[in-house]
Amino acid sequence: MKTTTLILIFWAVIAWGQEASRHVWMEEPRATDEGLIYALEIDDFSDVLAIEVDLLHDSQQAPVLKVRQKAILRGFITVDNVIGDTLKIVLARAVALGGSGTFAEVEIENPGVATELGFVRVTLNAGQIPVEYEQVIPDVGMNPPSIDAGDFDSSGVVDFSDFFLFADHFGGAAGNPGFDSLFDMDEDGEIGFSDFFLFADHFGTVYR
CATH class of the missing domain: 1.10.1330 (Type 1 dockerin domain)
Structure with missing residues (x-):
């Protein structure tokens, strides 16, 4: 059963082939009582089954408080610290939806001073759909x-x-x-x- 499920997801991810490039970006943060919330956005969700995002953040100055899925990609999610201050977020669902908008929100502790939060890497459908985003380079290699x-x-x-x-x-x-x-x-x-x-x-x- 486990293998059958993986096969179905695997073929769904790789079967889409190359498509038009998508744009992923991060909105300016909005303040809450606990911290700052950054919305992660995509301009076209058509045929997207999986998004993998590596985010650079300052874990000492502004630790991550919460990561939330949004309705546009409600399904499976994992959040892990990969190395140093790089946070990996993986979101996936079984059925592709259309539209655009926020697919996740990241809330960090408000440091009270300027801090960096940016994309190290973004992939759609395990690299099958090209994506454009503004990249930051971490001080420590991944x-x-x-x-x-x-x-x-x-x-x-x-x-x-x-x-x-x-x-x-x-x-x-x-x-x-x-x-x-x-x-x-x-x-x-x-x-x-x-x-x-x-x-x-x-x-x-x-x-x-």
Whole structure:
């Protein structure tokens, strides 16, 4: 059942193919009693099943308080600290919707002084839909993927044999029986949907 569900989502994500470029941006923050809320916006949600966003923020000066989904992409969500001050947000749903608007809100503690919050990386449908956004460069480098990312069986190509290996380990966590860090592509200690979308991004890659 777990493998069947992953196959359905996998094909839905990669089947759309290349489309017109979309624009993702961040609105000016609005103040609340607790902090500052930044709305993450997209200009066209047609055919978008998954959004993966890496945000740079100052965890000491302005820690993240909350991350909220909005109705335009109500479904699955994960939020993880990837490395240092980089926050990874993955949102996905089974059925694509149209329209435009806010897909998530990020609330940070109000530092009382100017602070930086910006996009390090944004992907739509695991890279299948091109996207434009204003990028910031973190001071500390993000974890790069391994040279043969996704090629779990070392065959030189990322294909369905790798997918079924990944599906067998999906849901594992560090410290649990059977956990294999090879499939934890974002190195967060869990083999989840953020790893799944990284794998989908590399599917079809020929390394040698």
